Amino acid sequence: MNEQDAKQKYGAYFITAEELAARLDGKQAMPDELRTDAHLICNTPAAIDFNSPGAQGFGVKRAGLSVPGSIMLLVSPGCCGRNTAALSGSGHYGERFAYLVLDETDIVTGSHLQKIPEAVRAFVASRAERPSVVMICLTCADALLGTDMERVCRKAEAAVGLPVRPCYMYALTRESQHPPMQAVRETIYGLLQPRRKDPRQANLLGFFTPVAADSELFSLLERAGIRKVAELARCQTYGDFEALAAANFNLVLADEAMSAALALEKRIGIPAIRLRRLYATDKIANQYRALAHILGLGAEAIAMENERERAEQATADFCAQYGKKAVIAIGSRLNANPFELALALVRRGLAVR
Incomplete structure (x- = not known):
């Protein structure tokens, strides 16, 4: 069946790999139907233009390593771990990864779970400096096996005397109510322990890169009496990261960080204030006025x-x-x-x- 016959029979665009190769070999253009910049191909949150949560940018793996001094053990079949090599080019991420590669027997029986604590111990022992945290990154293989990773991490933690936490790179859950990038934020901020609060400190939660230094948000908070604005991306040491627990409140700048902020509010008593991502200046001004009201400030104190x-x-x-x-x-x-x-x-x- 050729391309035109398929269109008539199925009412949808169809082309074989052979037909596509012939077009391109003949210097014809890529069909518009296959170009994501020409039209919407599939209207779902992930769409056909799908990117695994760990493939590029601040996916689960890079996010898990945003904690200063952390290292990551990637537990996966070889096919799921191959794209991690792309992270080795910047930020020395490649030096902070190790792999426990699963074979077919592991995937069928779950036998790899017995190997994880020893793999963590060997990885920690291989480091020139003792890490602050060990992140264990899991793939869809363990999602399908129903692995109790919290229990496995507790065993590994006992073996090395360090915090060991799971990072779930479960592409299957990307469109669920608890997607991977939400879960990894909960894991990261779940490391914080209660400490005495600083009434003049606030945290910015949401992103893995720092908010622009010339953002009006900093001058706004300064007028509100905040002398220290902290965020994960500016933490240079694990001590800096631990100091996030001293904040008087968290400003949540991205929806995916809201569940982590609510967990911090419940667990260590840091209230969460949500700021929506807006671009119309009148909406931004209204939101800042609402923030001033929450912080107990007069409108003149926060005029911008x-x-x-x-x-x-x-x-x-x-x-x-x-x-x-x-x-x-x-x-x-x-x-x-x-x-x-x-x-x-x-x-x-x-x-x-």
Whole structure:
């Protein structure tokens, strides 16, 4: 059956690998139906343009290593661990990984679970400096086996005398109510232990890279009497990380960190305040006024007219330069709230596809 016959019979686009190779060998363009930049292929959160939680960027593996001094044992079949090599190029992540590769017998019987504590002990012993934490990264193989990883980690912890925590790289749960990037934040912040609170410290929770140093958020918090604004990405040592537990409150900047923040509120008494990701300046101003009210400040103490004026001017300059010719696409990889961003751009008269 050829491409045209398949279209007529199934009512959907279809092309064989042989037909696609012939097109490309003949210098024909990639069919529009296969181009993700030409149209929406599949309207689901992950879509066909699917990226495993551990494949690139701050996936589960890189996120687990955001704790200073941590190392990670990746327990997986070889096929699931291969993309970890891509992390070795920056941040010396490759030096902080070890592998326990599962064979077919392990996957069928779960026999690898007996090997994990010894593998952790050998990994820790191989390090020139004693690590702060050992993260054990699991794949869908253990999700399907129903592994009790908390129990395995307790055994490994007893073997090495260090915190050992699970990181679940379960792509199967990406669209569930407890996706991998939410779970890994809970694991990370679950390491914090109660300590005396500093009324002039606040934490920013949500991201694995630091908030821009020139963000108006810092001057806003300074006006609120906050002298130390801490965040995971700025922690240089494990001591810096432990000091996050002294915060008077957490500002939650990303939805995926909300469950971790609520757990901290319940476990060590750090209240959580949520800030939504907004892009329209009027909405941002309203949210800051609400924050001022929560912090018990008067409106004049948190007025940010100069900052808003600069934002308005930057927006006007962008629209003047691109507004008449640019057609904007908001992609699935964008580090943003796509609906709020689209709304803000449309309200400015820009064309958003």
